[in-house]
Amino acid sequence: MSVLPINLSPHLESNLLLERLEQLGKLPADTDPGPLLELAHHPNPKVRTAAAKNLAKLENPTLLSFLVECALKENNTLARREFVAAIGRLRHPEAIPHLIAFSQDIDPKVVLQAIRGLLCFRQKAEVQDCLQQLRDHPNELIQKAVRAELDKKVGNVKQQQAVKTAAKxxxxxxxxxxxxxxxxxxxxxxxxxxxxxxxxxxxxxxxxxxxxxxxxxxxxxxxxxxxxxxxxxxxxxxxxxxxxxxxxxxxxxxxxxxxxxxxxxxxxxxxxxxxxxxxxxxxxxxxxxxxxxxxxxxxxxxxxYQHRKPLGYKANxxxxxxxxxxxxxxxxxxxxxxxxxxxxxxxxxxxxxxxxxxxxxxxxxxxxxxxxxxxxxxxxxxxxxxxxxxxxxxxxxxxxxxxxxxxxxxxxxxxxxxxxxxxxxxxxxxxxxxxxxxxxxxxxxxxxxxxxxxxxxxxxxx
Known part of the structure; x- marks a missing residue:
């Protein structure tokens, strides 16, 4: 199992931890997630967010339960978004019911990440049903994302014709x-x-x-x-x-x-x-x-300028x-x-x-x-x-x-x-x-x- 190249002790100052977490590039799939798992519970929400981003790079399906637990308990909106994004990046069928559940979340950022993860399984009936239910979601960004995906079906019918006329x-x-x-x-x-x-x-x-x-x-x-x-x-x-x-x-x-x-x-x-x-x-x-x-x-x-009385001010x-x-x-x-x-x-x-x-x-x-x-x-x-x-x-x-x-x-x-x-x-x-x-x-x-x-x-x- 590969070891992270830098010290990520949770006892380090938060800014230093953030700096080191941002420096981590692509991580091997067999990287030991231990230090990142510990930072996923750090008191600083920015550190938790950065830890979630790096856990997502591992795409390790054995982390599914841990990521779901973190997403459910997380009260910071940005960190919660990243934990749901990490679940989606697993691209594992067992993540589908969890992503469908998060697609009903009150936070649009979380819903969008759940949709992003579900699109890997767009051909499955339960995913299509979920997307159809979200088509008229009250949030305009969710509407746009879902309708664009559903409308691709119509576009795919004309795909062969589009390829022929691409140069034109x-x-x-x-x-x-x-x-x-x-x-x-x-x-x-x-x-x-x-x-x-x-x-x-x-x-x-x-x-x-x-x-x-x-x-x-x-x-x-x-x-x-x-x-x-x-x-x-x-x-x-x-x-x-x-x-x-x-x-x-x-x-x-x-x-x-x-x-x-x-x-x-x-x-x-x-x-x-x-x-x-x-x-x-x-x-x-x-x-x-x-x-x-x-x-x-x-x-x-x-x-x-003459009287200087409040309420009478008008900006040039x-x-x-x-x-x-x-x-x-x-x-x-x-x-x-x-x-x-x-x-x-x-x-x-x-x-x-x-x-x-x-x-x-x-x-x-x-x-x-x-x-x-x-x-x-x-x-x-x-x-x-x-x-x-x-x-x-x-x-x-x-x-x-x-x-x-x-x-x-x-x-x-x-x-x-x-x-x-x-x-x-x-x-x-x-x-x-x-x-x-x-x-x-x-x-x-x-x-x-x-x-x-x-x-x-x-x-x-x-």
């Missing part, structure tokens, strides 16, 4: 309709999106119009405004390729008060739209905070939210990356230094024509981090075309829509000035022209 699917994922490349449509976004094919864009980055804060965005109610965004983002979901990203830049908006006898109203747009976006079928990935220099903020605490807002979503899929990010050839992956790598936190300090941009633009640097960062060279980037509220400029600079193509003819004309001028990006820098179209281009392209492909 791979190439389709990296490609986009050429007739949409570097196209700017001056029309209502919802009218345009009706004519855009499914899964045709790789990335959407946009900043939607503020609610009733500008002359060009007037809605009868806040709910009407949110419903409009939902309709647009539902179409964005449809035209986004599997597992690709939708990045949304928003911030709270202040609607002026009716008079000095009334209070003003602030709407927390990013928080109100978020659950609706999740319901559409996007998964939340990251929250990035865009921080602007303090002098750029509108002064809201002038009065408080110097941040906006950049929320990153991914179109829901059962596939991991690695699948998306592997769709590209080595040359494209190498050419798209981030060469320079990059921001390692979710706090991005970027100065805002002022414009003489458009009253609300995000800086080119922000668009450049997003496109560089969430797309590959040659990808098609979409902005449904294009304004002066900043996303298009960034896409061209990074050797991507863009597809933009903007309803306002003044902003569209201004964007065309900015995208074409100096012809920096070649003769195909911008193809400005009306809705009718866009529909005709699509029809002609479809006819050529027949």
């Amino acid at each position: 699917t791979k190439s389709d994922h990296t490609r986009s309709p050429e007739w949409m490349h570097n196209v700017f449509v001056n029309a209502d976004v919802l009218e345009v999106l009706r004519h855009v094919p499914d899964e045709s864009v790789h990335l959407t980055f946009t900043s939607p119009p503020y609610y009733n804060a500008r002359d060009y965005t007037i809605y009868r109610s806040y709910e009407e405004y949110l419903q409009f965004l939902v309709r647009v983002f539902t179409e964005v979901h449809r035209i986004t390729k599997e597992g690709r990203f939708f990045v949304l830049n928003t911030s709270p908006v202040l609607v002026p008060r009716m008079s000095r006898q009334h209070s003003s109203t602030r709407y927390l747009i990013p928080f109100d739209i978020h659950p609706r976006i999740m319901q559409i079928g996007f998964d939340f990935i990251d929250d990035i905070i865009w921080v602007k220099p303090e002098p750029s903020a509108k002064n809201r605490n002038g009065g408080f 807002s110097i941040v906006e939210y950049v929320i990153v979503y991914r179109k829901h899929t059962s596939k991991l990010i690695d699948w998306n990356i592997h769709q590209y050839d080595e040359e494209t992956v190498a050419a798209s790598k981030i060469r320079e230094d990059y921001e390692k936190t979710n706090l991005w300090r970027i100065a805002p941009t002022a414009d003489p024509i458009h009253p609300a633009v995000f800086p080119l640097e922000l668009a450049t960062r997003i496109i560089e981090l969430y797309s590959y060279r040659g990808d098609l980037v979409f902005d449904p509220f294009a304004g002066r075309g900043t996303v298009g400029m960034a896409a061209l600079q990074l050797q991507r193509t863009y597809f933009l829509t903007e309803k306002d003819p003044q902003y569209a004309a201004y964007a065309k001028e900015l995208l074409s000035t100096g012809n920096l990006f070649g003769g195909n820098a911008v193809r400005m179209m009306t809705l009718e022209e866009f529909v005709n281009v699509k029809r002609e392209s479809m006819e050529k492909e027949r």
Whole structure:
């Protein structure tokens, strides 16, 4: 029997024990579990958790009863999770009834580990019955995991066909309709999106119009405004390729008060739209905070600065939210990356230094024509981090075309829509000035022209 390479006496200080437990790599199957068994009862829950992780590496079926006992007695949620995970890693049929019992646990983390262990025996009738009972579990993560597994049955029926078309699917994922490349449509976004094919864009980055804060965005109610965004983002979901990203830049908006006898109203747009976006079928990935220099903020605490009375404080807002979503899929990010050839992956790598936190300090941009633009640097960062060279980037509220400029600079193509003819004309001028990006820098179209281009392209492909 192999002996552990380091001293794991329970009398050692907890931090030292944790350090040593984390240093243990792969352990031989015949490793003496004695020291780890003793640490599974250590008073420090972090040590118990680390001991359970290492016991799992042994995959020793003789430990089943011990692991079940520890899981039942454990009152720390993370340690209990690891003991159940260790039971699953035994991959032993005798563990099935115990895993089924733990699948009824109140702690979702424990249930997920029980499910993970049961999937090794997915063909057994009792396991299928257990999974069916969990299909409508109140926890959303459990629901997702179970339904993804059960839905594989449907997918397996089409597996042979999928294998035959795998090469085509791979190439389709990296490609986009050429007739949409570097196209700017001056029309209502919802009218345009009706004519855009499914899964045709790789990335959407946009900043939607503020609610009733500008002359060009007037809605009868806040709910009407949110419903409009939902309709647009539902179409964005449809035209986004599997597992690709939708990045949304928003911030709270202040609607002026009716008079000095009334209070003003602030709407927390990013928080109100978020659950609706999740319901559409996007998964939340990251929250990035865009921080602007303090002098750029509108002064809201002038009065408080004078009187300093509690309750009267109002903070100057110097941040906006950049929320990153991914179109829901059962596939991991690695699948998306592997769709590209080595040359494209190498050419798209981030060469320079990059921001390692979710706090991005970027100065805002002022414009003489458009009253609300995000800086080119922000668009450049997003496109560089969430797309590959040659990808098609979409902005449904294009304004002066900043996303298009960034896409061209990074050797991507863009597809933009903007309803306002003044902003569209201004964007065309900015995208074409100096012809920096070649003769195909911008193809400005009306809705009718866009529909005709699509029809002609479809006819050529027949």
